[in-house]
Each structure stands twice: as C-alpha cells, then as structure tokens.
Amino acid sequence: xxxxxxxxxxxxxxxxxxxxxxxxxxxxxxxxxxxxxxxxxxxxxxxxxxxxxxxxxxxxxxxxxxxxxxxxxxxxxxxxxxxxxxxxxxxxxxxxxxxxxxxxxxxxxxxxxxxxxxxx
Numbered sequence: 001x002x003x004x005x006x007x008x009x010x011x012x013x014x015x016x017x018x019x020x021x022x023x024x025x026x027x028x029x030x031x032x033x034x035x036x037x038x039x040x041x042x043x044x045x046x047x048x049x050x051x052x053x054x055x056x057x058x059x060x061x062x063x064x065x066x067x068x069x070x071x072x073x074x075x076x077x078x079x080x081x082x083x084x085x086x087x088x089x090x091x092x093x094x095x096x097x098x099x100x101x102x103x104x105x106x107x108x109x110x111x112x113x114x115x116x117x118x119x120x
Contacts (some may be wrong), residue, residue, distance in 0.1 A: 003032060006051045008043040011064035012036065014099035024061035025054055038095055043093040046073045097117070 002094035012018050018038055025034055026084075036042070045054050051070050058065035109117045 001046050002044060002075055004070055006049070006054055006070050007068040008045070008055060008058065009064075009066040009068050010041055010043045010058055011101075012041055012043075013039045014093070014102060015094075016098050017063060018095060020061045020102075021058055021063055024057040026051055026099045028057060029114075038057045042068070043046045066111075 001061040010021060012021060018036055021043060022036065023110055024033060025031060025043070025045060028049050030047045031045055033045070035044045037044075043054075043058065051067055055065045111117075
C-alpha cells in the first residue's frame with residue numbers, strides 16, 4: 001500500500017480534545033505523520049492507513065470527523081534562499097485546557113427512602 005495524505009475536518013475545541021484525537025490516531029498501524037491545525041479544525045495524516053479507519057478512531061475518541069480529501073502526499077520543496085525578516089506574526093491564542101464536551105457532569109438523585117444514586 002502506498003502512502004497517502006488524508007485530511008479530516010474534526011471538532012477540536014480544547015487541548016484535551018486535541019490530545020485525545022492525536023492519541024487515538026497514533027495507535028493506528030501505517031501512520032507516518034500527524035498534524036493538527038486546531039484553528040481551522042483540520043487533522044492531516046500521512047501514511048498507508050485506511051481513511052475510514054482514521055475517521056472511525058477519531059469518532060470513537062468522541063470527536064466529530066469528516067473526510068475532506070485523500071491523495072498522494074506532497075513532495076518536500078527544495079530549500080529556498082532566506083527572505084528578509086518579516087514582521088512578527090500575531091500570537092496565536094492557545095486552546096482552553098478543557099471544553100464543555102470534555103467535562104464530566106455529576107448528577108445525584110435522592111429517593112424518599114434516603115437512597116442516593118449518582119451518575120457521572
């Protein structure tokens with residue numbers, strides 16, 4: 001099987017979501033490279049892995065996933081001469097440590113007999 005570049009649209013809202021997605025995809029055999037662009041919500045996987053397996057793993061991790069494109073990986077560009085120093089880029093706002101989708105919510109119920117039922 002030849003290497004291919006798979007781009008997925010994923011729901012990454014916090015650092016915990018990002019870590020969970022990366023760990024889930026890294027477990028797959030045939031993955032050579034994984035990159036995440038959290039601002040755009042794009043996961044890029046390069047390797048000889050099946051795109052459906054990648055999508056399934058992301059969904060099992062609890063995140064939204066949709067295949068955007070599958071194709072051959074780009075060949076590295078030849079090195080270019082250094083351009084003059086550009087302006088400093090604006091700092092990227094980091095992801096929050098946790099989002100509403102990742103947080104556990106505790107629900108407790110007390111019966112009239114005094115028994116307590118807790119659900120996480």
